[in-house]
Amino acid sequence: MPFKSKAQRRKFAQLLVAGKITDEQYEEWNRSTGRKELPERVGDKGAAKKRGTTKPAAKKRTTKKRATKKATRKHPARRKSAKSTA
16 A cells, blocks of 8 residues: 555654564555655645635526517507597
């Protein structure tokens, strides 16, 4: 299993020196990691993001503009007017 961070690699080196893990175990992890560029710590970005952000604003509902019909003139004889009813 590869190392996930530089801090993890240092911790395993410390365990190797203390005799808690074998040289073969450390080398196996080191080989599987290869020459990848590791972050200093795994949780740095996530922890910083959580502290500094707020809830995203809710999306506003947008209403579609309805197609409006052009006002059509009705025939003058059909239209009721105030003069004809009085």
